[in-house]
Amino acid sequence: MINKTVKNAEEAIRDIENGMTLMLGGFGLCGIPENCINALVKKGVKELTCISNNAGVDDFGIGLMLQKRQLKKMIASYVGENAEFERQLLSGELEVELVPQGTLATRCMAAGYGMPAIFTPAGVGTEVAEGKEIRNFNGKDYLLEHAFDADFAIVKAWQGDTAGNLIYRSTARNFNPVMAMAGKITIAEVEHLVEPGELDPDQIHTPGIYVHRIFQGENYEKRIEQRTTRTKSEQHA
Amino acid sequence: MLDKNGIAKRIAQEIQDGSYVNLGIGIPTLVANYIPEGFNVVLQSENGLLGMGPFPFDGEEDADLINAGKQTVTTLPGSAIFDSALSFGMIRSQKVGLTILGAMEVSENGDIANWKIPGKMVKGMGGAMDLVASAKNIIVAMQHVNKAGESKLLPKCSLPLTGVKCVKKIVTEMAVLDILPEGGFRLLERAPGVSVEEIKNATAGKLVVEGEVPEMKLS
Secondary structure (H helix, E strand, C coil): CCCCECCCHHHHCCCCCCCCEEEECCECCECCCHHHHHHHHHHCCCCEEEECCCCCECCECHHHHHHCCCEEEEEECCCCCCHHHHHHHHCCCCEEEECCHHHHHHHHHHHHHCCCEEEECCCCCCHHHCCCCEEEECCEEEEEEECCCEEEEEEEEEEEECCCCEECCHHHCCCHHHHHCCEEEEEEEEEEEECCCCCCHHHCCECHHHCCEEEECCCCCCCCCECCCECCCCCCC | CCCHHHHHHHHHCCCCCCCEEEECCCHHHHHHHHCCCCCCCEEEECCCEEEECCCCECCCCCCCCECCCCEECCEEEEEEECCHHHHHHHHHCCCCCEEEECCCEEECCCCEECCCCCCCCCCCCCCHHHHHHHCCEEEEECCCECCCCCECEECCCCCCCCECCCCCEEECCCEEEEECCCCCEEEEEECCCCCHHHHHHHCCCCEECCCCCCECCCC
């Protein structure tokens, strides 16, 4: 097996440079590559274009990179939880491209499947369609949307082996598998790094061929954005 | 007039046994509380979960298990988890049959606006544009008028659109209406104690009233 292991986040992101385009897995704060985000903040690379469903919150996730003004452009579907994001957007420091969530995921998928573009009905008749090619199939209009082109994809998985095979846990899977497939170079940080043979081949979500670098992550905070619970006496929450 | 729970209760009557349903944030989320006992309804959360269960008990929250509103949730026996592309694949291919979501405006031809107010911070459309572009049945849960007292049921939406000619039915605190294929809001039911006249006054778009309009039954 080809060994994809690197020592830590710093080594994994060593050649990420100013002006690059990065995909970052996660939905909200769930399943985000915490170690690599911290390393990118420490490294201080700037003028980045980030493709991620959300932009974190002020003091966690991509929000940490925003505080250091490391982003030039954010491509996301929903960015409503971040005051610093709003400030930079309104002041013109940050460019934002809002993409329907399914389109965002499928543009990642297309890149990983080696397809240059997709057709989707999402956004037909709205400002999302402006300037885009429209094709009619079987009486319904579809927008042509291009596959993303990212220098690096950075994902977080639950388990991974040194050959780069990945297994995600619960809804922390979200965008991670499609982004893992889409990077020119894909970095995976995992909660549990194991030897080849320890993971069941039938249960692999991302085959190692898509992953170039993998490392054992540390000190995961796994912050919860909306903690909602019920008490034992409640039937419904 | 209905309160939010009343709107949710009425919408729950639209859900069929054996269906797959996506519930948006706000009033639509409350609909889950009123699905009839014994119905097998599977809730889809577009971040990648089929078979969304109730909120976890205190102390049992799992940071890795959330819904599309980023709330901690649980799974149920028979739940499935998948990636975001697959999640929208089942939406686009109409396997998810019913979408219930909120709106700022709906037009009489079924256009919906619910993601952007010019001049205000835009948070994004999330999965709403994908959902309204594909679902076979789309029900809007919203207030009949906005905070300024202006009708949200309009001849034409004034806000940027989320989707065109897609809304099938609207449930507000005053009424249940559907969208006629030729355009127009057809009044199907009145909320308890609300008159047709009051609904007319609160509806800026074309309102079609056919004969006696019954009161909602919310037992």
